[in-house]
Amino acid sequence: MDFSPILTAVIPVVIIGVICAAVLVAASKIMAVKEDERFPAVRECLPGANCGACGFAGCDGYAKALCENPDTPANLCIPGADGVARQLSEVLGVEFEDVVEQVAVVHCAGDCSYTEDKVDYHGMQTCSAAKLMYGGKGSCTYGCLGLGDCAAACPQDAICIENGIAHVNTRKCIGCGLCAKACPNHLISLVPDVERVVITCSNKDKGAQTRKVCKNGCIGCRKCVKVCPNGAITVENNCAVIDYEKCDNCPDFGICARSCTTGCIMLADLSGIHRVK
């Protein structure tokens, strides 16, 4: 039997294949990209939500920074909390540090029973669109627009719109801060720990003006500033602000809330935000 037709077909293909293989092997050797062998392990620890709360561009970015720069703290992943920080410190061989857990707080409590609408809005149902129309439909232009841009941004479904304003479910909140970026009125901020005193107004108008548009509004009376033993509360632009680095949940917890004239200082715990007055 004559095998030459088969050989004339097979041999050229084999030769071409071997040449291709040789070129590929050479290329992969010469142009190999150095990859930190710890990278896959580090990336594996991170939750993969790509929320950006750590300050890097997604989980890949944070993992890369951890591998390349030993000074990068291993406790920046807020959604992952202590569990992830512990795993990371094991993989990287650094000392474990506590994660400062954070939750989102909406600095507005002007729901339908405290403030009124000035117009009947039928436009696009997003806060950022409504904000463009004379600052939104509510009579207070600083307050929650209630159309749920934050709820749409939340990866955990932790925000719901109730009675016209946004509420954060602190049990579900992972503290990524995406809602804070989505709010056109910048009403949402991240607060360390769950049990806290929070100020639920962001109105920067003078007291009398604020009083006209919302019964819950901060009128800047400075009563809370006076009662606070740590000097953690200040009034900036006619609205009270708490410095959480100074506020240590003092022995008389909630004295500021109880002394507040309008009741816009409230107590937050796992079940939500509670009005004291």
Place this chain on the structure above:
Amino acid sequence: MTKLIIILLSAVFINNYVLSRFLGICPFLGVSKKLDSATGMSLAVIFVMLMATAVTWPIQTYLLTPSNLGYLQTIVFILVIAALVQLVEIVLKRYIPSLHKSLGVYLPLITTNCAVLGVTILNIDEGYTFLEAMVNSLGSGLGFFLAMVMFSGVRSTIEGCDVPKSFKGLPITLVAAAITSLSFLGFGGVIENLFA
């Protein structure tokens, strides 16, 4: 020169690989959902088509035809294109990591893309010279790009439409693809008569 322009234009419009020859339908339906991924995929296809032609044309002309091995065309071309795409991927990863990242999974996907194999084989069948073959692959790549970009526009319009329930998803996409391809029939005979 006129012939090159005719080859280029007819590869883009009349013999459009996706809409007239129905090659490369899988990326056409799979990757056309978003404009940026459609653009990335098309650029990768243009690049690979040019590279593949530059390598396969000499192989066919100087190796396979003289030794009467024309019947090995398909398998040799697939082998060479696959190796070439891998090589391109290694080079990109080393020197242009940003492009490598944006092309992502599309680059290895092109390895088995019928449009690329179709271009290289049709270049031989048409009896093009090397320059003509390169121009034809460039035109084919641009035609693929045009089809992808156009169709991603069509699809984003469909997304905003109230489609009947039974047509939602793939059915309406196929109907839209058919209508888009029908519109390209209008180019038939235009280019030849343009230079007549």
